[in-house]
Amino acid sequence: MSDGEAEEVLNDLMTPVEEISMSMGMMAAVSSVGLLLLVALYHVLSKRFNSNKNAAADADAGASGEMDDAKYLATKLNPDSTHFDVLLCIATCPENVRQASKEIAKAEELRTQKLAFLAKEKSKGPKQQDSMDFSLNDGGWADDEDEDDDAAAAAKKAAAENAEKEQAIEKAQLDAATGKNSSPEHIKLEGIDEGVLGQTWVESALTKAGVWPPPLSAPKTTLDWSKMTLPDPQTGKQVSLIKHSAVRRNLCMTMARLNALMLNTHPELLEAGGEGLIDPTYFKAAAEFRQRTGFLLEAALRIAIATRSYQLTKTIVEAVSMFKIGTMTCDDAKTLEWFKTAMKRQYGGEEGIPTLDITEENIETEGEKEISAGDVCTLEMKVERKHAEQFTKQKLIMCQKQGIPPQIGMQSYREGWWILVRVKRMDGDGKTPLEEPEDEEDGEGSLNKLLTAWPFIVSNIAQKSGKIKLNFKAPSAPGKYRFYIAIKSQEFLGTDQEVTIDRSVLQGKDEDDQAAKKTK
Numbered sequence: 001m002s003d004g005e006a007e008e009v010l011n012d013l014m015t016p017v018e019e020i021s022m023s024m025g026m027m028a029a030v031s032s033v034g035l036l037l038l039v040a041l042y043h044v045l046s047k048r049f050n051s052n053k054n055a056a057a058d059a060d061a062g063a064s065g066e067m068d069d070a071k072y073l074a075t076k077l078n079p080d081s082t083h084f085d086v087l088l089c090i091a092t093c094p095e096n097v098r099q100a101s102k103e104i105a106k107a108e109e110l111r112t113q114k115l116a117f118l119a120k121e122k123s124k125g126p127k128q129q130d131s132m133d134f135s136l137n138d139g140g141w142a143d144d145e146d147e148d149d150d151a152a153a154a155a156k157k158a159a160a161e162n163a164e165k166e167q168a169i170e171k172a173q174l175d176a177a178t179g180k181n182s183s184p185e186h187i188k189l190e191g192i193d194e195g196v197l198g199q200t201w202v203e204s205a206l207t208k209a210g211v212w213p214p215p216l217s218a219p220k221t222t223l224d225w226s227k228m229t230l231p232d233p234q235t236g237k238q239v240s241l242i243k244h245s246a247v248r249r250n251l252c253m254t255m256a257r258l259n260a261l262m263l264n265t266h267p268e269l270l271e272a273g274g275e276g277l278i279d280p281t282y283f284k285a286a287a288e289f290r291q292r293t294g295f296l297l298e299a300a301l302r303i304a305i306a307t308r309s310y311q312l313t314k315t316i317v318e319a320v321s322m323f324k325i326g327t328m329t330c331d332d333a334k335t336l337e338w339f340k341t342a343m344k345r346q347y348g349g350e351e352g353i354p355t356l357d358i359t360e361e362n363i364e365t366e367g368e369k370e371i372s373a374g375d376v377c378t379l380e381m382k383v384e385r386k387h388a389e390q391f392t393k394q395k396l397i398m399c400q401k402q403g404i405p406p407q408i409g410m411q412s413y414r415e416g417w418w419i420l421v422r423v424k425r426m427d428g429d430g431k432t433p434l435e436e437p438e439d440e441e442d443g444e445g446s447l448n449k450l451l452t453a454w455p456f457i458v459s460n461i462a463q464k465s466g467k468i469k470l471n472f473k474a475p476s477a478p479g480k481y482r483f484y485i486a487i488k489s490q491e492f493l494g495t496d497q498e499v500t501i502d503r504s505v506l507q508g509k510d511e512d513d514q515a516a517k518k519t520k
Contacts, residue, residue: 068094073300076223079311079448083330084220086319087258090296091250092228092241099292100246100285101233107281113184114192190279197272198279199249202256202263209262211328213242214255253289260326293323308450310422317418320490330493339493347390354492355386356417363483363501365474373508375474379421379485381499384465385458392462415458416490421451421472426502427480447484478507 076089090096190198206212216225229238230247241247256263263269272278297320304312318330329335343353361381365371399409424447452472475481486498 069096069296070299070303073296074303077300077303077312077316078222079309080222081312081315082221083315083319083322084215085223086297086300086316087254087293087323088214088216088221088223088225088251090293090300091254092225092230092247093296096250096289096292096296097230097244097246100249100289103281103285104233104245104249107189110184110187110281111189111192114187114189117185118192187281188277188279189281193277195272195275196277196279197269198282199252201268202282203252205263205266205268206252206255206259209259211255211259212252214251216241249285250289253286254293254323256286257290257293257323257326258328290323294320297323305450305453310420310448310450313418313420313450313453314486314488317488317490321493324491325493327493336494343492347387347394349390352387352390352394354489354495356487356495356497357384357386358382358487358497358499359384361485361499361501363503370506371474371503372506373474373478374476375505375508376471377474378469378471379419379483380467380469381485382465382467385463388462388464395461410461413459413461414491415461417456417458418486418488418490419452419454419456419468419470420486420488421453421470422447422449422484422486423451423475424482424484425475425477425479426482451483474505476508478505480504 072093073089077086081089188196190196190200203212215221218224225241228241230241230244231237232239232244233246241251297316301313301316301320304316322328322330325339327335327339340353344350346352359382361379363371363377363379365375366378368375371377395410395413396406399406402409452470454470456468481503483501483503484498485501487496489495
């Protein structure tokens with residue numbers, strides 16, 4: 001791969017996109033809402049995917065599917081879920097499977113129409129070639145001057161016709177590649193048109209890379225997905241995930257995304273793409289699948305935050321970064337070194353490595369000298385983006401190369417980070433009483449209980465620093481506490497960090513009043 005191709009691939013790979021970015025206000029509110037509101041929010045969000053908003057039946061089915069997805073995510077995910085558990089859960093969500101089934105049905109319909117068209121064309125026999133025979137006009141031989149004029153006019157006409165034909169062919173190829181021309185005769189389909197690449201090729205490339213079939217059991221997952229079955233759309237019989245056509249398609253698209261760099265730089269795909277030999281029924285659907293996955297990951301995050309599970313929230317944020325960047329893992333040394341090298345190459349050296357510098361961190365009750373039990377506390381800290389200057393510089397260069405006005409090119413930038421706050425009691429019995437009683441059966445100690453989770457999105461690529469301020473309730477009992485503040489990225493690898501703040505929580509005012517009454 002040439003340096004230019006690598007730069008283009010990394011540019012596409014590392015530029016944060018909006019498809020998985022999250023609304024700060026909506027996400028910040030989730031920690032205080034229940035599952036019913038969660039489903040309602042997800043219902044509103046998922047309407048973006050309803051292609052037939054005016055059809056009552058489709059709307060009803062969509063609402064049912066959204067409820068099914070929320071319930072499915074809530075029952076399948078738990079604090080022990082791995083990154084692959086999360087992504088497999090998304091791939092097998094009921095509505096995601098139904099959507100894949102519809103896409104497969106449409107693709108099969110196109111294949112049937114295409115085969116019928118080809119059979120009809122074949123029955124016509126070979127196309128007759130334009131006659132090359134000379135014929136004399138009725139007026140006899142023309143003089144030399146007239147002959148030259150006629151020949152020039154004929155040549156000009158032929159050239160114009162050829163140019164028109166070439167333009168029509170190029171337009172047809174472009175329309176087919178972009179999905180604008182959906183008539184069967186113009187669409188290139190894998191398995192019918194020679195050299196066309198689609199799902200079969202992707203699975204073959206993933207197999208050669210040793211990543212297909214996908215891992216469906218331990219150690220990559222805690223659930224044994226290999227034993228899960230679903231009714232086959234055609235026969236109704238229970239089949240494994242890999243034998244279920246719709247689920248297999250979703251699994252293929254998931255693994256393709258996690259191995260995007262390998263696939264997108266594959267010589268066969270680059271060559272086929274240059275010749276327009278790409279099956280749109282797969283690759284266009286893959287782009288839509290990535291968008292659906294983004295919103296489902298967002299819904300999964302809401303569930304994790306609503307259940308106050310630090311471990312599950314952390315795992316889902318990491319799964320988001322894996323899916324966005326295109327990597328099978330987020331924490332092994334080889335992957336982290338690859339990402340670091342890619343960042344340095346793309347953004348101009350060490351200063352191009354994404355880094356947050358956290359300073360001036362503090363927790364207090366506004367307007368008070370101490371923190372009392374049950375107070376609404378405020379966490380404040382200053383955040384400095386060490387990579388802001390290099391990112392801005394390279395983005396401007398990129399805009400100039402592509403002829404895009406900088407003010408337009410900069411608008412699409414999104415950089416998402418998460419702040420996850422936990423607390424542990426350092427005195428007494430070490431148990432941390434929170435606002436809500438802990439579920440002793442959920443297997444999570446106080447350090448795995450979220451006090452709050454808050455996202456912040458950087459939309460100004462040039463912004464170097466800013467102050468973060470968020471509120472949460474202090475523990476409900478007095479004592480000495482250690483607050484753990486984790487900062488995690490959903491865009492980058494190897495950038496996570498954690499700071500701790502020790503604070504004493506005093507007895508609440510209500511408790512003081514009650515104690516005073518008892519002594520009277």
